[in-house]
Amino acid sequence: MDRLVKDHNEKSQYDLYLQEIEGIDDYWGPTFRAVFDNNEHVEFKEKVEERIKHHDRDIERLCNVYYQGFIESVRELLEVKSQSKNLNNQVVAIDKHLQTTSQAISKSGAELLKARKVQSNIAVVIAQLNLCLPVFLTYSKLQKQISDKRYYPALKTLEELEHQHLPHVSNYRFSNQLREKIPKYRDKIEAASMSDLKDFLENIRKFSPKIGEVATRHTSEQLATDPTVIGRKKKRNLTNQDSTTNFSEEDLSAQELIDFSPIYRGLHIAHALGKVSNFEAYYRAERTKQARLVLQPPTNMHESEESYRNYIYAVLGFFILEDHVLNTGRGLITKAFLEDMWSMALSKITTALQTHSAYCTDATLILRIKDLIMLFCTTLRNYGYSVKPLWELVRELRDHYTEVLMQRWVQVFREILSKEDYQPIEVHNQEEFEHVLLTFPWDGDLPDDVTFPYSFPFSRMVPKIYQQVKEFIYACLKFSEDLNLSQVEVDEMIRKSMNLLLTRSFSGCLSSIFRSPHVGLQEITQIIVDTGYLEDANVYLDQFISNITGEESRGATVGTIQGQYGMFRVAREDAVRQISEKLRQKLNEFLELETYDWTLVEPKGHASSFISDIIAFLQTTFHSFTHLPPEVAQVACRSACEHIAKSMFAMLMNTEIRQISMGALNQLNLDLLQCEQFAASEPVKGLQQDELLAYFAKLRELLDLFITWDWPTYFHDYAQETSKYKKVQPDIAIVLLEKLKEGDRKNIFTVLNKNERDKKKLLETVLKQLKQLSVK
């Protein structure tokens, strides 16, 4: 370029143009104009040609200069080309290699990414699940509790679930479902608890008799071991001790036998549900219903002790449970409610027991019932119930018991009496002898050396009756056992019962014996003798009672006169009456054989045979019945004489007999003489000399008056104490006189006789006189 610039400088102007053209790529116009403007274009054209030739030479020289280098460069380039190709191959291989390697990496990377994503997802889920888990746990707990019937915890769990856990998971659908389910669960729990309560109620209804039984047993054990109860229970104590050891597993208090939890649970649940009042009302209503059922005694209760027992146990069990519920049930029932129910029950029980026991005719059963009632009372009292009306019932029962005992003993007495032979006991050896003395306390005079066969004065009935009275006393006593009566009361009760037994039952039995036609004088005589010995034995009975009751013997006190002898006296008096009665019957049989000929002209000179027979019979009788107590014999003899006298007198006065002859009167006189002789002969020892004669006195005076015809004396002494005929009343004399007059009329022919006429006249006068007296 420096040469171009030198050419330009050398040729001056043209060079400048060339320079300009060369220097400027475009905008060549102004230059060309300048060239054209100076008219130099041909010179310029040469110059440009020269210039082009110059440049071509330059180019040629340059190409010469650079050719070698060019070749070399091509060569080098070729070399580079192969090298670059090589390199390219290398790069491609590397790239390929890299490509494969990176592909695995990217895959792992992708996987990693995915895993990372999963991991984070898992973390989120875990967090969510942690939120939900308590809900489910609680829920499952709830389910389990429900299925375990642990409703109260279930209810609590439900609450927890509702208020603690569910709010955290409210965005879940199950939460809503759960929420919806909650009230249902509540209802279900309530229903379940109610049904539990029902089951419980049913259960205790079934179980309460058992409770009653256990409670009763406990009471009886307690009574038995109670040191305050006096010694009379010792026997039972012993027997009980064995049995108590066996009870050990059952040695729970009665109410412990029952699981009350359903009721508490129910109550809790009701509390939790806020339905306590419902629950209470239900419980009370149900129990009231049950009470009514329990209190309804079985219709055939009076038939067996078992039914009484069941009834009592059921009632007892019921109220024990109720008491327990009262104490532990937190106001499920109130004291007032229970008391109401109890007072209702009490009256029902009393009535039920009253009616049923009234049917009972078995003394043993009554005893058992009494024991039951007593245990019932004691047990109830232990539980704080008032049992007063039941005591009253027991008292009534006691009366009934005594009544039943009486009836039983009436049977016993009847049996004894029916098997009785009314013979003095005859023993043949020492053993029998002692046996009799053992069974009957007799302090009579025993011979020093007893010779066998030995006869006791009394019959077998005596020891038997004595034993039976003792048995009766024991039986009576059985009732007062455990009754916590004072000794005085027991004593009084026994004495009263015994008194009744002897005065009423025993006497009644004897009386019915007397009524029997087969019982003769000798049986009654033996009965009298026997009752005498029984009476004597009263002292021992008295001691016996005193020993039992510990009360002082009444023997020493005022009771003796009325109480002691009164007991057999009724029987004895009846017997004495009977002996007179039997004797009279016999006499009547004789008297029926009376064969007076009332128109007899002449007496036969000896007594009528029926009178002789009577007298002989009486003599024999009083002679034979040597063992008849004298006072009884006296009574009998008096009554016999009185009866004969009256009967003979009645014969005279008999209105059917219209006529009587003097001969007949004389015959009667003979008979009367016979009687008087008997009366005066002291047929029975200890009678006053004239006592028996007095019975015949009236007849005697009448006969004397008529036979002696001593009317003047009669009228003279009439109504005076000293009169020989003071017992002859005018109207009686009139009757007899009329009969005599009738009798005389027969002898119509004698009327003509003057003597007879006077006689007749006298008779009329006497009659008139008598009639006057009679009117007075």
Added chain:
Amino acid sequence: MAKTYDYLFKLLLIGDSGVGKTCVLFRFSEDAFNTTFISTIGIDFKIRTIDLDGKKIKLQIWDTAGQERFRTITTAYYRGAMGIMLVYDITNEKSFENIKNWIRNIEENASADVEKMLLGNKCELEEKRQVSRERGEQLAIEYGIKFIETSAKASIRVEEAFFTLARDIKTKMEKKLKEASNPPKGGHQLRASEPQKKPTSWLSRCTLL
């Protein structure tokens, strides 16, 4: 007063203790039987009226104690008796043997013409029999009296025995009445009840004292 009977016969039952005199009487008077043995004390009687050939006959039957201790009392009744039943127990040899003693007793104490009869009681106890019927009959023939085996318990021939005895007494009495063509006193005939041949019975002796 109208009499309720035509004749009064006094009968007597004798025999050892326990042969069943009271039972025989009980059967006859009450038509009943009592198993319990009650030894009779002293003397007792029952009355039964029977109809015999159109006559009303009152039987006053005395039941005596068989026991020895009452012997003095009971023998006193022999004399008044118009008929005597001798009773033994067919199951008791001793009671049969004693019949002879009883007959001796009668001979000593009763009136000579008393009607007698032999009763073998308890004939229902055949398996316990100790005295054969033949021996009873033999004895009866020896003493010239009638014989019947009876059972008070089973009610066998008790009626018959009493009726037979009563009939024999009646026959004897009516025969005597006929023989006594001239009765001593007016009213006496009516009083058939009185023993005819004993103007002084032991009973009336007292009266005469």
